[in-house]
Amino acid sequence: MARAGRGGRADDQRGGRSARRGLRDSGTVRRRRDLRGARRRDRRRDPDEAPAIRRRAHRDAPRLHAGRGRGDRQEAVSGYAFTSLEELGDGPGFRKVRTTLGVTAFGVNGIVFAPGFDGFLHFHDRQDELYFVHRGRARVDVGGETRELGEGGLVHVESKVPRKVSNASDTDELVLLVVGGKDGYVERDGHLVDPERDLARRRSFGSSG
Known part of the structure; x- marks a missing residue:
């Protein structure tokens, strides 16, 4: 009876391992299908879409300018x-x-x-x-x-x-x-960041011409 019990537990363990392998295998299959689907969607995508995304990211990224002279230092500015x-x-x-x-x-x-x-x-x-x-x-x-x-x-x-x-x-x-x-002057588009501090000073600053 003890041997039969051990055999039953072993069978249960083997069954559990088989079930877990089945779950892993099915998950792998689903991931592969998802990847294949993503690749197919990429192939169907407008070829101009990805470059447009890259261009937008490039515009938004900090620009790097090299200053010549005095050690050729470079500064990233935004x-x-x-x-x-x-x-x-x-x-x-x-x-x-x-x-x-x-x-x-x-x-x-x-x-x-x-x-x-x-x-x-x-x-x-x-x-x-x-x-x-x-x-x-x-x-x-x-x-x-x-x-x-x-x-x-x-x-x-x-x-x-x-x-x-x-x-x-x-x-x-x-x-x-x-x-x-070209294309003219942009009129009155300036704004004070701290009006409480600067508004009175700005009004008294004066303007000529």
Whole structure:
């Protein structure tokens, strides 16, 4: 009787193991079927859908910009970025402010002219330009007149109007900041983050022009 009991327990154990194996096997089959179904759905999916998801994730991800000079340091930025004209290069030529800082709403570049450099007569198809003299003296030829601008000087030129900006000094560099854009000014879209602290100060700050 004892042997029969042991045999019965052994049979029960073997039956339990068989049942568990059956459950595992059925689960494996279901997982394989699910994977095959997912692959079939992926094949049927619009081929443009996955790239669109990747592009959206790329736009939302922090951008990585490399600053040249001073150790070639890189900074991951999201929503804002810092640099300086000195970090963007040495010697005469363009300073790619827009690409370095990730600016997309308008065009902006720094330009450094060597002493006595004669600029390029040019115009644009669509974008107006604003020139700001950061350092030195600029000679501006536009609309049949020539004018010199010192540090802090500004000139706005509409897109189709030919213009030439040159270095008026034979001894010093000319450093310009040039902003380009189209489609107009966005009026009154600024908001104070802390009105209790800043509203009265902002109202008394004043405005000219």
